[in-house]
Amino acid sequence: MIRHTVVFCLKYLTGSVAEQTFLNAALELVRIPGVEHFECLRQISKKNAFTFGLSMEFADVQAYAGYCEHPEHTKFVQEHWLPGVSEFLEIDYTPME
């Protein structure tokens, strides 16, 4: 199991239509084959400046690769992620053996 997470900030104002449009588009990523336990989250620790997070799990590296190269993912990246995200960090986890 691989848990792919990304914590990020948006360029949009809190509560704006642009913010909601971004989040609605992110929620559609759940439909991509191989995506399990998809979550759209609010980042609430005051120890960092990020405001949102996405978390999803894949059975293995093949499923993860399939997601990365899926047309719906690359379209999301081009149309929403690149124009909308100001800062981000990707963190991927796998259980300890």
Place this chain on the structure above:
Amino acid sequence: MIRHTVVFCLKYLTGSVAEQTFLNAALELVRIPGVEHFECLRQISKKNAFTFGLSMEFADVQAYAGYCEHPEHTKFVQEHWLPGVSEFLEIDYTPME
């Protein structure tokens, strides 16, 4: 629900006794009241330099506060975290309304 996560690197060599001692001590945090869905994880993304992660969930802010101030947690911080961790980032999530 609050998911408290911390991604980190250790000062110890990979596979060393010191590393294993740290990880064994971290695993004991699961016993602290209020801790749910505790996980000790390996960070595998090449897009950051962290190597491990801890993830746990709390029902609410009171349960999270109880963990933070619990003697077993503060003892872990003093005896293992502060001497052993070279870099870390805390990220806390809550579901979107």
